[in-house]
Structure formats: C-alpha cells, structure tokens
Amino acid sequence: MDSNRRASSREHAAAPARRVALEVLVETERRGAYTREVLKSSTAYRQLDSRDQAFAQRLALGVTATVGCLDDLLNQFLSKPGKVSPRVRMALRIAIFELLYLATPSEVAVSQGVELVRSQASAAAPLANAVLRRVAEGAAGFLVADDAAPEHRAVVRAARRSGLPVWLVRELMASLDGGCFEALVGSQLEPAPVAFHLHPACDAESLVVDSPSPFPGCVVPAHPGALLRSGLLDTAHAVASDEHAQLVATMVTQEGSCLEIGAGRGTKSFVIFAQARRAGIEGRRHVAVDLFEQKCAQNLERLHAAGFNDVRAFAGDATDLSSVLEPLDQGGAPALFDVVLLDAPCSGTGTMRRHPEIPWRLNRSDCQRDLPALQLSLLVAASARVAPGGSLLYATCSVLAAENEGVVDAFLASEAGSGFQLVPVTEAPLFQLEAYQGARELAAGAMTARGMLRTSPARSAADGHFCARLVRLS
Structure with missing residues (x-):
C-alpha cells in the first residue's frame, strides 16, 4: 500500500522544470533580482536536461513579463487575495501563465499547478484546484477583455494579449503608428533574436x-x-x-x-x-x-x-x-x-x-x-x-x-x-x-x-x- 501511494505521488508530482521555475521566481522576488541572473546561478536549473532548461526558462521569464496580468486574473477568483502566501501565489502564476499564454492543455496546466501548490503548502491544494479550474474557464474571455468597458476594450485587450500594463500600452499606442504598435505587442512574448x-x-x-x-x-x-x-x-x-x-x-x-x-x-x-x-x-x-x-x-x-x-x-x-x-x-x-x-x-x-x-x-x-x-x-x-x-x-x-x-x-x-x-x-x-x-x-x-x-x-x-x-x- 505504501509503495503504491509513493508511486502515485511520483506520477502526479509537479514536473522538474516547473519546480525549478518556481524556485527561481521566488528567489528573484525575494532578492529584487533579475530572472535571467537567478536562472544562470541556479544549480537546480543547470542540472536539468536541455529540454527542461528551455521550458523552465520560458516559464520563469514569461511569468516575470506578465506578472501583473496574471495577478489581475487570479485575484478575480480569490476571496482574500492578500492572504495567499508568496510561494503559493507564485505557483498559481505559473499555472495561469500556461493557461493564458502557452499551448499547455488546460487539464495539464491545472493538475500541474495544483501539484506545484501542494509542494509549497499541502493545505492550499483544494483552493488551487478550484481557482485554477475557474481560471481555465475564464481565460479566453479575459484575453479578449470581455469584462472591460467597451470604450477601453481595445486597449485592455492589447495589454492582456501582450502581458503589459494598460498605462504602458496607451503610451506605446501614442508613440507608434498602428502597424508598429500591433507588431510590438504581438511579438512581446516571443524570444528576441541574438546578434x-x-x-x-x-x-x-x-x-x-x-x-x-x-x-x-x-x-x-x-x-x-x-x-x-x-x-x-x-x-x-x-x-x-x-x-x-x-x-x-x-x-x-x-x-x-x-x-x-x-x-x-x-x-x-x-x-x-x-x-x-x-x-x-x-x-x-x-x-x-x-x-x-x-x-x-x-x-x-x-x-x-x-x-x-x-x-x-x-x-x-x-x-x-x-x-x-x-x-x-x-x-x-x-x-x-x-x-x-x-x-x-x-x-x-x-x-x-x-x-x-x-x-x-x-x-x-x-x-x-x-x-x-x-x-x-x-x-x-x-x-x-x-x-x-x-x-x-x-x-x-x-x-x-x-x-x-x-x-x-x-x-x-x-x-x-x-x-x-x-x-x-x-x-x-x-x-x-x-x-x-x-x-x-x-x-x-x-x-x-x-x-x-x-x-x-x-x-x-x-x-x-x-x-x-x-x-x-x-
């Protein structure tokens, strides 16, 4: 019985890349550092294989780039947002980033998000399951800004699609012509070229x-x-x-x-x-x-x-x-x-x-x-x-x-x-x-x-x- 329970726990545990991304993000926030620098110095990150390293980096950088949008959606489904511990919130952010901006199937993002939260606070797993399922249902509507006033919807939609603050999107719109603006927000979450x-x-x-x-x-x-x-x-x-x-x-x-x-x-x-x-x-x-x-x-x-x-x-x-x-x-x-x-x-x-x-x-x-x-x-x-x-x-x-x-x-x-x-x-x-x-x-x-x-x-x-x-x- 105990061996079966241990095998089941291993089967459903959060993937190594997600766990490393979580630790990097928690450390980045704690130190007020830069995510890339913490990734480079992380022993756990270096021990991942190349595929998992790429995924951990994608998650860590992506959550950093979109953190305000992730919190906007998360807070809609928390009765007491201020009571969520920093580690649990960061674990939830990773799952929500996958739901909003990656092609991760929702059942995988939710289940892995729950396990990631469980690894930080087992008592919070039921809350994580309920919240992430509601987030998964509302993700598409959030991205197209269904909840925004009609006169602000285009700006809010662009902000959420690119993971940027609304005020910054307004500044970008005022500074760039339409084509340049659309291309910038459309490429914001894509990797930059290396020269x-x-x-x-x-x-x-x-x-x-x-x-x-x-x-x-x-x-x-x-x-x-x-x-x-x-x-x-x-x-x-x-x-x-x-x-x-x-x-x-x-x-x-x-x-x-x-x-x-x-x-x-x-x-x-x-x-x-x-x-x-x-x-x-x-x-x-x-x-x-x-x-x-x-x-x-x-x-x-x-x-x-x-x-x-x-x-x-x-x-x-x-x-x-x-x-x-x-x-x-x-x-x-x-x-x-x-x-x-x-x-x-x-x-x-x-x-x-x-x-x-x-x-x-x-x-x-x-x-x-x-x-x-x-x-x-x-x-x-x-x-x-x-x-x-x-x-x-x-x-x-x-x-x-x-x-x-x-x-x-x-x-x-x-x-x-x-x-x-x-x-x-x-x-x-x-x-x-x-x-x-x-x-x-x-x-x-x-x-x-x-x-x-x-x-x-x-x-x-x-x-x-x-x-x-x-x-x-x-």
Whole structure:
C-alpha cells in the first residue's frame, strides 16, 4: 500500500522544470533580482536536461513579463487575495501563465499547478484546484477583455494579449503608428533574436555560415548556439549586441576624438573600435564615461583584451561632466570632442523581450516626467563637450516619444541647443563608405521624416532603438 501511494505521488508530482521555475521566481522576488541572473546561478536549473532548461526558462521569464496580468486574473477568483502566501501565489502564476499564454492543455496546466501548490503548502491544494479550474474557464474571455468597458476594450485587450500594463500600452499606442504598435505587442512574448559583432581579426566563418550580415562585423545567426559555445565572447573576439544597437555604434564611428557617455560594460565601445579598425581610421582617442566604477573596469578589461588600447574610462555623474572629466580639462578649458555619444538611461521599452522585468517595474511618471528630465539634463551637459563642427548623438533603447523626439525638441529649444542643427542619420561618416551601404540602407529604412533613427521590433526582428544626430554649428 505504501509503495503504491509513493508511486502515485511520483506520477502526479509537479514536473522538474516547473519546480525549478518556481524556485527561481521566488528567489528573484525575494532578492529584487533579475530572472535571467537567478536562472544562470541556479544549480537546480543547470542540472536539468536541455529540454527542461528551455521550458523552465520560458516559464520563469514569461511569468516575470506578465506578472501583473496574471495577478489581475487570479485575484478575480480569490476571496482574500492578500492572504495567499508568496510561494503559493507564485505557483498559481505559473499555472495561469500556461493557461493564458502557452499551448499547455488546460487539464495539464491545472493538475500541474495544483501539484506545484501542494509542494509549497499541502493545505492550499483544494483552493488551487478550484481557482485554477475557474481560471481555465475564464481565460479566453479575459484575453479578449470581455469584462472591460467597451470604450477601453481595445486597449485592455492589447495589454492582456501582450502581458503589459494598460498605462504602458496607451503610451506605446501614442508613440507608434498602428502597424508598429500591433507588431510590438504581438511579438512581446516571443524570444528576441541574438546578434553578434565580431572583432576584425576574428575568423568565425565556420560558425556563421548562412548568417545574414547587414553590415561589416554584424552577424545575426539563425542558430546562435555554435557561436555562443565557441568561447569567442570570453576571449573578446566577439560581443553579443542587438543589430540596431550595432547600427547606432557604427553611426558614431568617425575620425578624431570620441566621448561616449553611458558606456556601461562597453558593448558599443567594442563595436566603435572594431568599425574604426575596419575602416582604417587611425589615431582615435576614446573616452568612456559611466556612473559605475565596476562597469568602467569591465569595459576597459574587454577593450584591452581585444587590443583596443587608446581608451580612458571615468566613473561619475554625467550631468556634472566638469567633475567627471576634470583630469582631462586643462587650464579651466573643457576638453572638447569631435563626436559625443550620449547613450542615455531610459525606460528600455525597445528591449522588453530581453528584459522581462521592465514593464512591471516602470511607472507612468518614469516615462512621462522623470526620465525625460534626466535625459535632457544629460544632453545639455554632453552638448558642452562637442567641438565646433562636431557631432552629438543622442541614443536610447526606448520606443516612447517622450524620451526620444520629445527630449530632442526640448534640447533644440533650449539655450544649449541653439547652436546645434539636426541632420539626417544617413549622413554619418561611415555610411558614406561603399562597404557600409548596407548599414546606410538599414538606417534609411528606419529614418523618420526629420532624419532621426527610430527602430522597433515591427521593422525587423531586432530591438527598438532611437538615435538623433546633431551637428554643432559654431
């Protein structure tokens, strides 16, 4: 009898991938961490076979990306939502994610959800069974927003279909044309493509066979596993970087000195140096600025490992470049640069597929007020470092107009911006070279009527990025 009971328990236990996903999500929430980082550090995750790893990752990232929508539906069927323990709620979220967004048969999602809850609190299993069965019955109606007022139904439907907050969907609708908006929300829960930029000396031909190369150095493999396993990223022979992010970095590359603000760990820095070497540009001077010392150190370590040595990095608040760049300023005169890139901190709404935490950690005031104010302050500070005739590039990975065109227009209307002129991104120096016609055509296809670059997942599989190019007249 006992052996039969144990066999039955094993038969109906929650699947290993679901249990690992639950532990990862609980730990992520406890630490306020990022789901991908917790997955990478999870011993239990590494012990799964490749198929279960893929499923555990799909569940963990998917629940993170849609958590608010999952709770909206769950709370409809709980008499006391606040009384549910965090672990039980997370187990229920996993089952509801499967019911709403995966093709898991409802009987499997419900039964596995009940077992997942049972593994956390056996007394809660009957509640889980009742709630999940009601969720399964109401899932289709929830997705099409049957419960929303008619005048709001289209927005609520789009929010639930994509797993995004309603307020954010309204912002996206106001910033994107209809086709771009539909494509973005339609692809929100799909995996983002993986692209790489190769070192000019890197011979990776066997790893990138039949991979599209939109411009020199950029490869977008249909199956990136071979390149990821090759060790090229560990030896600074390649970096993982979205195709459109590489396009922005290529747009920055030119002769003379460069100030890169918001350099982070240096992915764009690597691309700029690699493109300069390909184009035969000698004697560049590159200064990288980031708020964090650790990122500056990581940037320098990778660039030096790649053989890119003419670079200095400074940590500090870029709204006060006088303090950050004091070692470069001589006799009180600020050091000026031929090209300045401000890779501004932003909402990251163009990269939400890669960073599932973004939608539910943002709020409306971030996007409408706080970030644009910071971005404008940074742009004004950056503009003071542009040499006469030099270029100022303002870039974000946001698709929201308030952070993009809105900031550029506010800058041009300011005293600091009065000496600058907006010019088409297709006039970037490297784009004039024959070898970079593919990059120029890619930029032209995503250029607005005013000459600014505005990409989104709708235009290609790559991420949403924005870049405006301004030239200092005197």
